[in-house]
Amino acid sequence: MKRINIKYIIAFILIVAVLLVFFYYVFQTLTGKEKNFLQFFAINLVPCVFIASVDFIIVHTIYKYLKTSNIYFHVALNLFISSLFSLLVIFLGNFIFLGFSAFEINPEIIKSTIFILLWNSIIVLLIEIFFYNQRQIVAKDKIAIMEKEKIQYQYEMLKAQINPHFLFNSLNVLSSLAYEDAEKANLFAKKMSGVYRYLLLTNERPTVTLKEELAFLDSYIFLEKIRFENNLLITLSNHINTNKNVIPVSLQLLIENAIKHNITTSNQPLNVHVEITEEGITVSNNLQLRNTIDSSGVGLKNLQRQYALHKKTIAIIKTDTQFIVKMPFLD
Template sequence: MTKLNDKWLRIIGVPIITLVALVIYHEGNAFHRIDLHSEIIHSVFAIIVLWELNRLVIIKSRNKYPGIKLTRTRIAFLLFWTFIITIGIRFTFSLFYSATKFWGYHFTPQRYIFNIIFGLVMLLPILAIYEAIYLYKQWWKTYYEAERLKKENLQTQLDSLKSQIQPHFLFNNLSTLSSLVAEDPKKAERFIEELSSVYRYLLQNNDQPLTTLENELKFIDAYFHLLQTRFGNGLRLIKDIPAAKLSYLIPPLTLQLLVENAVKHNAILSHQPLKITIYADDSNDLFVVNNLQVKSKSLPSDKTGLANISSKYSLLGQPHVVVRQTEHIFQVKVPLINPLNPSVSYGGS
């Protein structure tokens, strides 16, 4: 349940509204010789009752329609119920005072109307203050999370770019290219094209929070071609993605990090190939699964790749990334983001 940190607003607001009420009603109360102390006590009581009931409506509205996107709906809900409550409370108090002659006289219809209007007029600025504070905090939260996501994206892109320009990566690919030039010029030409595709994708998507699954799979095809040229039949990629899922969104380089992770930590043998399977299900989840054949001298893992992916999905307000490992497989499940969501933006190919 939403918690309102409004202690000081209530401490300051109730006396101010009480003072305004005393000034507004002073002439009529003086005419009827109403005791000032009684007037103050009952004014404070009526204001606190009205404030606390409407405060519950504010909490309810934020729980039901949270965030900046639902501001109009939340305000409409808030105004409807606060008006109903305020009119009901002010009418009930007026009816009680009139029926019991609490102040020594019956209330006229004009008095009923005036009391209700006064309650509404006093209420609107209070609601505006609550909503303004809430919107400011939501804006700041959105801005802060957007900045964090931007930093996470940049860090992921930087880490990936570093991994691609590390001496061993360049050395391996240049060695492969050198042998291909002599043995098979056509394959060498294809290898160069795929290598350029890898770097072009890294540069084009460097500042994008999301990209389509279709773009990511095209990149994986280029990236995997480089790997398979090096490892031959020891490495296999299986993709099973329905066409309807290709327009869904994921953070750039998600698949590359997961494929790289599988290659890094598993033995790749021609007689015992490492199989990496990428598929999607009807629940809009994407799975990357590989058979486990851990290297005898496995490289130490800091798990930054998985941590970066998880952090991105968390900042995007998406379900958690799920990692599952058994004796035979290693599986990572990541959510596919609906492209119809108006809050997302993504890069093209």
């Protein structure tokens, strides 16, 4: 649970204590035991604050160490433990003031004990309401953070979609092909058009089928292999049918991440392998990092956050020679 501001705790305990002293005074008045209010208040405020504080500590400790979503069990356990504490306080108090005669059956002591137990139960229930309110605030904060991260991911994905470097490089390749091979230039332009069409069509979709993603990936790989030629080797092994769901552009992001962070030359070709099984998708590449690239991993972090919204986890494994990302399918 989110750490609670100490000022709120103190204010809450004081308010509860003051209210209970007031109610206790009303009870005493209604039963014909009128007393001076200020004197009564001064005498009973400190014990009320003490009991309310201990009850708060009991409830907080149970919530901290007992992880269960059963609210009824929590309330029952809190009432039971706090009642035992109250009985102990009553016994010690009576023993201090009455000595061994406290063990004798006394109707007044029994009435006071019953009242204090009820009074203590009210404290616990008020504390439970306080913690319930805190949990609601935390839940709303988490939802707000998740929505913010989702918006951030969508923004990052949008920036990737209109990445000027990708567009610039693609147009340069297209310009060169126009003079060298008109047929290949025409095919390159169609594939490039298909890539951007997919990006636009899936911009508002939270998931796509693996079949759609692989069709898009085929166009993207074509563009990159024309650009890097034999310096980039991408292989794909698909062992399942394509009736699965993934996040749009996720496979492209993983391949682009490998290209961005690794050397891709004739002397050091980059090998990227995409393997699709029933368990999920694994994208691996040989590790030959560039020295001039920022390796903050923002793209991967955003993809991890997006999968977290679906209660899924992306595994990242880095060895001396390999960089591996394991991505699950979505339900």
